[in-house]
Amino acid sequence: DIQxxxxxxxxxxxxxxxxTITCRASQSISSWLAWYQKKPGKAPKLLIYKxxxxxxxxxxxxxxSASGTEFRLTISSLQPEDSAIYxxxxxxxxxxxxxxxxxxxx
Amino acid sequence: EVHLVESGGGLVQPGxxxxxxxxxxxxxxSSSFMIWVRQAPGRGLEWVSVIYSDGSTYYADSVKGRxxxxxxxxxxxxxxxxxxxxxxDTAIYYCARSKTQLWLLNSWGQxxxxxxxx
Numbered sequence: 751d752i753q754x755x756x757x758x759x760x761x762x763x764x765x766x767x768x769x770t771i772t773c774r775a776s777q778s779i780s781s782w783l784a785w786y787q788k789k790p791g792k793a794p795k796l797l798i799y800k801x802x803x804x805x806x807x808x809x810x811x812x813x814x815s816a817s818g819t820e821f822r823l824t825i826s827s828l829q830p831e832d833s834a835i836y837x838x839x840x841x842x843x844x845x846x847x848x849x850x851x852x853x854x855x856x
Numbered sequence: 857e858v859h860l861v862e863s864g865g866g867l868v869q870p871g872x873x874x875x876x877x878x879x880x881x882x883x884x885x886s887s888s889f890m891i892w893v894r895q896a897p898g899r900g901l902e903w904v905s906v907i908y909s910d911g912s913t914y915y916a917d918s919v920k921g922r923x924x925x926x927x928x929x930x931x932x933x934x935x936x937x938x939x940x941x942x943x944x945d946t947a948i949y950y951c952a953r954s955k956t957q958l959w960l961l962n963s964w965g966q967x968x969x970x971x972x973x974x
Contacts (some may be wrong), residue, residue: 752973793860793964794950799957837901841959847901 752776752840756848764856767828767833774836775819782842785814785823788835797836798823821835830855857884858963860951872941872972878934878951878965887929889954890934891961892925894947894970904949908958917955919945941972951953 753776763769773783783800787792796805798814801821811826825832833855838848864876876892905915909914913925924937934951948969952961963964 780902786961793966794952794961795964796960796962799960805962808961839901839961841957845903847937847960 752779752843752846754838754846756838756851759849760854760855761854763828765830766826767794769825769828769837769853771823771836771851771853773821773823773848775821775840775842778786779842781816781838782840783814783816784810784839784841785835786837786839787814788837789833794837797852819856825853828853828855858953860953860963860965860970861940862951862965865949865970867971867973868933868941869974871941873937874941874970875937876936876938876949876968876970878936878952880932880934880951880953881924883953883955884931885934886931889958890925890927891952891954892936893950893952893961893964894935894968895950896944896947899947902947905947906959907934938970941970943972946970946972957971 755774783801785798788794796838797808801816802814813824815822835850836850859881861879868874869907891906897903919941926935928935930972944967948967952964955962
């Protein structure tokens with residue numbers, strides 16, 4: 751099974767900060783990597799697919815990048831509404847999620 | 857607009873059964889790749905079962921032989937029949953749909969809580 755290691759588990763940043771979440775795959779997954787946002791009581795929301803493609807309707811402050819088996823989700827200017835848990839997910843072989851990163855606003 | 861709404865969760869005793877349903881709108885379940893994903897308390901997200909548009913079904917090892925995924929009588933519903941439930945099946949269960957790429961979950965429901973406890 752492909753394992754996804756996500757870090758950090760929690761991050762706290764101020765409005766306007768640039769924040770980056772990292773996800774590492776245990777083996778090659780090409781670019782088959784997605785990022786989701788989960789808010790309490792709401793359905794998870796797809797943000798990024800195929801490592802760097804922005805889903806329609808997602809603000810442009812969200813971006814994704816990849817280097818080998820390391821993937822990054824960057825929020826260029828953190829907004830209050832970005833407070834959530836973010837999950838990476840590989841879909842190269844079935845699917846596996848990272849453990850999640852809780853983003854808090856200072 | 858695409859919507860998915862899960863129902864059927866609740867409290868059930870170990871060894872019991874429960875049937876979850878996912879009501880959808882904005883697309884046709886029978887022509888979609890559909891999945892059930894769960895999240896146990898304090899744990900990560902885990903896929904449970906999938907059904908392809910051709911009707912093929914697959915299950916995680918943890919639920920194989922106990923859970924059955926199916927399309928509901930209505931073309932807009934997805935079901936998950938759960939039997940021989942265990943404490944470790946306690947979780948929020950989400951249904952989701954892949955639109956553009958298999959296993960890429962474009963749309964999700966808000967989830968329904970299943971608690972297995974005596």
